[in-house]
Amino acid sequence: MATYVISDVHGRYDKFTEMLDIIDLKDDDTLYILGDVLDRGPEPIKVILKIMEMPNVIMLRGNHEEMAMKCLPTLVEELTESMISSLNDIFINDFMIWTTNGNQPTLDGFYVLDKDTKNKVLEYIGSTILYKSLTVGGNEYLLVHAGLGNFSPDKLMEEYTVNELVWDRADYEKQYFDDKFLVTGHTPTQTIDCCENPGYIYRSKNHIAIDCGACFKTGRLAAICLDTGEEFYTSETE
Template sequence: MIYVVSDLHGCYEKYQNLLKTVSLGDVDTLYVLGDVIDRGDGGIEILFDMRSRPNVRPLIGNHESLALGAMKRILRDSLDERAVSKTKAGVLWRMSDGEPTIQAFCALTRDRQQAIVDYIESFGIYEELTVNSRKFHLSHTLPSYDPAIPIHDVTFLEFLFGEVDYTKVYASDTLFVTGHTPTGLIDPASAGRIWRGNHHIAIDCGAVFGHPLGCLCLDTLEEIYIE
């Protein structure tokens, strides 16, 4: 089976609980659509676990993209937690709720820090796949809708910081699976649940804000919730 989850934001226990609940095995694949780190405190731990599993396929989120600059600075200049907070990259990271990840990253050995940087640099931007003759497009977010610009022509940054227009059908032959926007912000009635509409499936249920972690099975379109 192929599963998709997003916006783990350091929720290590919910992540582990999800692996157990779906009994993720060697024949299964789990796509993680970015924002693994920040806000919660288990982000680095989740990254090491994901890295050890060849069937976990990571895509990048805006939090990883922003952290990467600061992580490289920490490595290059052997900065500690206090020194990194005086750099622009460190200030930006802290402002985006990076504090728990900064602490965990600075506590690692240089080899382990390098392993995290290398791992994040291997993350994809988007993935297109067909499962049971349904076409899916997976990414952390999407650029705002513009029928004049084909989806493959948009820039890397728009896949990280764009705001999906969930009122628009981006392509009628494809289901667009995205995280980034907690579903309660799309429709307050959908808080904590996966939201579907207009060929979109929004899966960030807001796990780090006390809602369940939502996971979508692409084979069956079944929704799995981890409290």
């Protein structure tokens, strides 16, 4: 009945399955994935299809899923000349933003699916949640992909915009809460200035930052067990 958290798989199906073996995930364990399964790495859709088969996985939405959901529903339709000419500026702008953020492996994996599977993938990504509060072993945790943009201690979770939760980076030098831990992905710990062990999970000021850059060379996929605090790491990405 253990609770694990990982984040930012970014298409690394190899690292994802390596981690499932390392933590030896059981049917009655729960695995939270804090978003950004898609884009950058080679096999994002394969990871999504695997997650969809796992009833004990709860996936949160990252900015990459948010970008994908603005474009993929349109791309389920066959690319005909009239379909392309009907695309509006908003779509084209969204698609350009997504393209500069490594969408090609997601598109490659998506295009080869049959239409029924495409729709199931869209439905799954659309059903991802933006945040999760939970208590494990008497400790409270707030799980979110990126951070709490425009934070205020009085702000309710439902008052945060999607962008404030999936794009705005947490300020890791600031303690947001005294009574709970904020668990985030999105920002590789290699890029957190105050992180003493870049590339490993950052834990300070009631932050737990778990993106260890699985999709980047010398990065790795990390997991934390909330019951024990134990950390787990895959091999480095080549």
